């Protein structure tokens with residue numbers, strides 16, 4: 001396998017296992033020493049140097065007092081600038097509010113915009129905490145299954161339209177780029193979804209946290225940028241945390257399209273939902289202002305890794321169905337034809353000492369799927385793939 005890989009990339013391929021295992025964050029902290037983790041969506045790479053420098057500078061100034069942001073944090077203007085520069089989307093800084101993370105953003109929007117029992121259309125499979133949120137908030141999840149085609153994963157627009165009509169959905173929760181399939185919704189798909197949203201007067205909650213992790217020639221289009229109508233019905237959720245590997249900074253953006261909802265949000269007691277940490281803002285601003293060169297290298301490494309995973313699976317485990325992801329650093333693998341007797345996550349852990357995500361937390365039809373995180377060095381990835389092959393090739397029969 002090794003000779004298929006281009007030369008190592010400095011800063012991304014020289015990861016030391018003892019250094020990774022010393023981390024306190026959950027990906028490496030939770031598993032025992034004999035287990036290799038490729039589960040939760042954190043990357044193994046070091047913090048981008050411009051972000052680390054900005055955080056070090058803030059600490060060196062002992063600048064941990066109350067922030068001076070009478071009109072909201074500087075993130076608002078920085079977000080609007082980034083959206084124009086990257087996607088020609090004229091997002092409005094005045095419509096941005098800060099939260100700690102996307103799950104909180106989602107829960108806040110659902111809390112303000114819907115009531116218990118309301119129907120929310122949602123792609124399945126989906127990011128497990130989103131499905132869990134709909135359950136714990138007693139919103140009725142109306143599943144819209146993604147279609148597994150010969151050309152990759154696709155949105156089923158006819159199924160969306162039918163499900164929304166039959167269940168009187170009020171909201172569509174859209175994850176684009178999609179976790180776990182890695183599909184980037186095309187302009188055609190998005191245009192059709194926007195037409196459905198208009199026809200059924202849906203509010204759209206658009207999670208775009210993976211937007212900057214899209215592989216060429218695929219292209220991210222913010223849902224709110226599609227038309228004035230889409231802009232007015234869309235709340236966009238995002239952050240710098242996926243594309244710059246900063247999950248712990250607890251800093252996220254909500255861009256509120258619907259006027260009435262933004263007014264409702266601003267009527268809330270200002271601290272009821274918490275406020276963002278200044279260090280989170282420092283990190284996000286540094287990432288957006290000075291992190292693009294690092295991100296370019298990152299995408300080179302991730303592109304190499306996604307192709308390598310795809311190649312290895314096709315040649316060494318052809319029974320496992322897999323499409324090359326169009327975005328994200330997550331591979332979504334279907335083990336159905338192996339007819340395993342146990343859930344695949346349990347199988348790779350017990351037989352391969354490999355910790356992956358997958359199974360029914362991603363939705364009822366996901367019992368045979370595994371989600372593999374390939375955002376790691378080529379050495380660690382080789383070991384992950386070797387363990388995966390070993391665990392899945394060992395048959396029970």
Ligand SMILES: Cc1ncc(COP(=O)(O)O)c(C=O)c1O
Nearest residue numbers: 041101102103127175179207209
């Ligand atoms: C699609 C998607 N949305 C949201 C999140 C979580 O974001 P946060 O850590 O800001 O809650 C993730 C994390 O993996 C994700 O993949």
